Amino acid sequence: MDMSTVFAHESSATSAVRFGLHPGYKRVFRQHELTVGLILPLETYPDSPQPTMRDHIAMAQRAEDLGVAALWARDIPFYDPAYGDVGQIFDPLIYLTHLAAATRRITLGTAGIVLPMREPLLLAKQLNSLDHLTDGRLVVGMSSGDRASEYPVFGIDFEARGDRFREAFSVYRNVSERAFPRFTSPHFGQSTGFLDMLPKPPHGRTPAIAVGRSQQTLSWIAENMDGLLGFVPDPEELRGFAKEWQDLIQHAFGGGTFKPLGFGGFLSLHPTPTYRFKRIKGGFAMGSRALRDFLEQARDAGVNHVALNLKVTPRPYAEVLEELGTIVLPTFSGQ
Structure with a gap:
């Protein structure tokens, strides 16, 4: 085990203590509880690759008032027609800064920063600054990205993204958290400890969770990162989904360590409240009352958060949000 892995493992073991003071983390991740987040943009657009980005401030404020725990921004540098979705269009960190000025307490997260395509030294500066400026409301989701078409534009080998993810993560954590850090990185420079990065x-x-497997083993994620946001499991898979994660945490750190587990994806909220879980591309369709029951089942299995992307719902966003606020959110409030 190299020194970067030792640093990540030791720091990760103390994350539960540190994050007890982090407002953004506390709002979203609570042991034995489940909260609900929304993936940006706060708009339904099932038949278009891009949203209008109208009324998003009003929707963000309403989501906060209803008890939504977090707003999650995706990292999509380019529009690829083969994927047909550009997310919230704006750069995630700049857009979250904009939302921070219009909200008071809701957690602001990334789902996730495509780490192999980001320069980790500047990323550390950006994330540390944003966590300060939002009064500790930032949770950073990181991923390896799944759009192979973007990698050649950056001059990066798509097949090497797993190795590059670990390298960038080690550099990010080192310069972000250590005073006058020392490191040597094949792709991201070196420091002999004569410079420091501020702010810390x-x-x-700043809590950093994996969004998907990021081309890593689940054991590596459990040992080195502060949580996991996976893909939506079928109802009958919930207990196995949670137990695999919990077993890895216990094996790595022993009993008593809490590292949160969540899942996210598209939700087409069916107009029939009792409509049962049906798999769709990238997520699931479900009615609001059935969704409430599904999330109670997930909570009881050990899942702590669900991030919902309502893009594919063929109904107005405000209408869908109010239905969630009436039927689902009172049971899983992020207040």
């Missing part, structure tokens, strides 16, 4: 995270560390 306001609560010791």
Whole structure:
């Protein structure tokens, strides 16, 4: 095990203590509880690759008032017609800064920053600054990205993204959290400890969770990152989904360590409230009352958060949000 892995493992073991003081983390991730987040943009557009980006501030404020725990921004640098979705269009960190000025307490997250395509030194500066400026409301989801067409534009080998993810993560954590850090990286420079990066995270560390497997083993994620946001499991798979993660945490750190588990994806909210779980591309369709029951089942299995992308719902966003606020969110409030 190299020194970067030792650093990540040791720091990760103390994350539960540190994050007890982090407002953004506390709002979203609570042991034995489940909260609901929304993936940006806050708009339904099932038949278009891009949203209008109208009324998003009003929707974000309403989501906060209804008890939504977090807003999650995706990292999509380019429009690829083969995927047919550009997310919230704006750069995730700039857009989250904009939302921070219009909200008070809701957690602001990334789902996720495509780490192999980001320069980790500048990313550390950006994330530490944003965590300060939002009064500790930032949770960073990181991924390896799944759009192979983007990698050649950046001059990066798509097949090497797993190795590059680990390398960038080690550099990011090192310069973000250590005073006058020392490191040597094949792709991201070196430091002999004569420079320091400011600001440091306001609560010791900005929580960094994996969004998907990021081309890593689940064991590596459990040992080195602060949580996992996976893909939506079928109802009958919930217990196995949670138990696999919990077993890995216990094996790595022993009993008593809490690292959150969540899942996210598209939700087509069916107009019939009792409409049962049906798999769709990238997520699932379900009625609001059935969704409430499904999330109670997920909570009881050990899942702590669900991030819903309502893009594919063929109904007005405001209408869908109010239905969630009436039927689902009172049971899983992020207040």
